[in-house]
Amino acid sequence: MTWAGWASGPPCPGPPQGPRRAFLGARSPALERLSWSRPLNPARHLLRSARLFPRAPALFHGTKRLLDYAGLAERAARIAGFLRRDLGLSEGERVAIYMNNTPEYLELLQGVWWAGMAVVPVNARLHPRELAFILEDSAAALLLVSQDSDAQSAAIATRARVLQVPGPDHARMLRASPLEPPAYRGPDDLAWLFYTSGTTGRPKGVMQTTRNLAAMTACYFLDVDDISREDATIYAAPFSHGAGMYNLPFILRAARHVVPESGGFDPTELHGLAQWHGRACLFAAPTMVRRLVESMAACGADPGGFKTLVYGGGPMYLEDIKHARYILGNRLVQIYGQGESPMTITCLSREQIASDDHPNWEARLASVGVAQSLVEVRVANESGAALPPGETGEVLVRGDAVMAGYWRNEEATRAALREGWLWTGDLGTLDAEGFLTLKDRSKDLIISGGSNVYPREIEEVLLQHPRVHEVSVVGRRDAQWGEAVVAFVVGTGVSPEELDALCLENIARFKRPKQYRFVQSLPKNNYGKVLKTQLRAELEAELTARAPSHRGT
Numbered sequence: 331m332t333w334a335g336w337a338s339g340p341p342c343p344g345p346p347q348g349p350r351r352a353f354l355g356a357r358s359p360a361l362e363r364l365s366w367s368r369p370l371n372p373a374r375h376l377l378r379s380a381r382l383f384p385r386a387p388a389l390f391h392g393t394k395r396l397l398d399y400a401g402l403a404e405r406a407a408r409i410a411g412f413l414r415r416d417l418g419l420s421e422g423e424r425v426a427i428y429m430n431n432t433p434e435y436l437e438l439l440q441g442v443w444w445a446g447m448a449v450v451p452v453n454a455r456l457h458p459r460e461l462a463f464i465l466e467d468s469a470a471a472l473l474l475v476s477q478d479s480d481a482q483s484a485a486i487a488t489r490a491r492v493l494q495v496p497g498p499d500h501a502r503m504l505r506a507s508p509l510e511p512p513a514y515r516g517p518d519d520l521a522w523l524f525y526t527s528g529t530t531g532r533p534k535g536v537m538q539t540t541r542n543l544a545a546m547t548a549c550y551f552l553d554v555d556d557i558s559r560e561d562a563t564i565y566a567a568p569f570s571h572g573a574g575m576y577n578l579p580f581i582l583r584a585a586r587h588v589v590p591e592s593g594g595f596d597p598t599e600l601h602g603l604a605q606w607h608g609r610a611c612l613f614a615a616p617t618m619v620r621r622l623v624e625s626m627a628a629c630g631a632d633p634g635g636f637k638t639l640v641y642g643g644g645p646m647y648l649e650d651i652k653h654a655r656y657i658l659g660n661r662l663v664q665i666y667g668q669g670e671s672p673m674t675i676t677c678l679s680r681e682q683i684a685s686d687d688h689p690n691w692e693a694r695l696a697s698v699g700v701a702q703s704l705v706e707v708r709v710a711n712e713s714g715a716a717l718p719p720g721e722t723g724e725v726l727v728r729g730d731a732v733m734a735g736y737w738r739n740e741e742a743t744r745a746a747l748r749e750g751w752l753w754t755g756d757l758g759t760l761d762a763e764g765f766l767t768l769k770d771r772s773k774d775l776i777i778s779g780g781s782n783v784y785p786r787e788i789e790e791v792l793l794q795h796p797r798v799h800e801v802s803v804v805g806r807r808d809a810q811w812g813e814a815v816v817a818f819v820v821g822t823g824v825s826p827e828e829l830d831a832l833c834l835e836n837i838a839r840f841k842r843p844k845q846y847r848f849v850q851s852l853p854k855n856n857y858g859k860v861l862k863t864q865l866r867a868e869l870e871a872e873l874t875a876r877a878p879s880h881r882g883t
């Protein structure tokens with residue numbers, strides 16, 4: 331078989347042979363009609379591309395070409411055959427993936443969908459105890475892991491079987507007979523069960539259906555970017571998050587999928603891959619864009635290999651966007667989304683970022699753009715009524731991208747989904763043209779002396795200082811003010827007085843941080859988001875340690 335044992339075999343399968351022709355070809359008009367009438371299984375996109383462009387290069391490890399579209403579809407069909415027939419799993423079962431980015435990840439993702447099952451992507455950096463919670467809660471039938479004995483022990487306590495990738499069972503998987511065609515999935519069927527980070531309480535499983543993924547995919551084309559077969563998407567961010575979900579529009583256009591050999595984000599490697607492949611597209615957290623830009627600026631690297639960098643998942647500060655645009659040119663697009671409305675709430679388009687002659691350009695750059703085409707966005711007061719432009723309230727979103735609810739958690743679902751709207755927990759304002767500017771997450775809002783202080787506003791000001799590299803502003807419990815503003819600053823040779831002066835020039839006096847704490851780095855999660863909860867916990871621990879002991883009084 332040309333497609334078995336690809337890791338050790340030729341870099342790309344040779345010309346199609348008997349089984350492949352049978353696999354891709356129509357066996358009977360009835361079956362063909364039936365199979366084409368099942369558009370909501372995400373794996374249908376793969377089958378479609380494999381039929382239309384069987385020879386188009388599909389999967390690369392760095393610069394090494396591994397599979398074409400026929401080969402990738404073949405793999406997914408065999409994985410699906412193994413899951414359904416050899417393991418006896420049923421449609422609708424959950425399959426957890428606890429792996430770093432590898433080329434196999436994409437095959438497995440597609441294979442699980444092909445089988446009519448839901449993927450439970452688990453951040454590879456989670457502690458085995460957190461993994462055990464997710465396996466238990468999702469009642470996953472199978473856990474796919476890279477070599478990791480801790481993960482295996484986490485699975486022992488649950489009903490999940492464990493399959494190691496690569497490993498003997500994985501090799502058997504790739505030799506199994508293909509499932510044809512991909513299983514039927516209805517629009518409300520679960521496709522992706524994504525666990526929230528759980529910084530506040532237990533993680534919740536966000537139920538993303540095939541409809542949600544279809545809406546996300548359509549919005550990619552409508553709002554974010556067009557894709558051609560010559561494009562290459564590079565997975566520099568984890569598959570287990572937005573970057574992984576964004577495989578779908580690229581599969582649909584039969585574009586190239588590139589998994590860096592480092593398995594992650596290395597600015598030099600990424601730039602080299604972009605140069606080598608050309609027309610490189612990627613999704614990156616703002617911190618990644620920043621590191622890439624710094625590394626490219628340091629050596630005067632040519633951005634020509636990049637086509638589109640989609641950034642989002644956390645705030646990107648105005649100074650950073652301007653610098654990124656200066657170094658990368660008009661290659662940036664911003665999206666705002668959350669697990670509960672995956673990658674699909676608003677978008678700030680390439681044109682909007684590029685239009686520096688527009689009178690509102692800076693305000694737009696600091697915004698997250700306008701509602702994506704298949705969702706509606708509202709800024710609302712506490713009862714859900716729309717607020718007029720300019721007023722701050724909670725961001726609500728509704729439409730086909732919005733999750734079906736939290737997995738087996740009706741109480742949390744009722745709190746998040748009310749009268750058809752998803753309450754995002756983000757605070758923001760809309761302007762008259764529909765541009766949304768995020769303030770902060772409601773839990774990050776600081777209330778000092780009875781006034782609202784939005785950390786992001788202060789962070790934007792402090793970042794204007796040329797020697798401030800990173801900053802994060804949080805609230806600390808304070809007897810006098812309720813909360814006091816504290817700024818954690820990563821910078822060199824900066825004094826609190828200089829920062830204070832900068833604040834006084836730009837924002838109301840009461841918003842100035844009461845304390846500046848100079849640190850080497852900020853704590854971040856796997857997706858590059860600053861962990862404000864950790865910073866707050868640090869401050870709280872100090873307060874508790876300093877409080878007089880009541881023992882013996």
Ligand code: AMP
Nearest residue numbers: 642643644645665666667668669698756
């Ligand atoms: P997650 O569900 O882990 O993807 O986190 C989603 C949260 O990240 C959102 O609710 C926002 O608070 C934040 N976020 C996502 N995209 C952006 C963006 N473009 N700008 C600012 N914050 C963002």
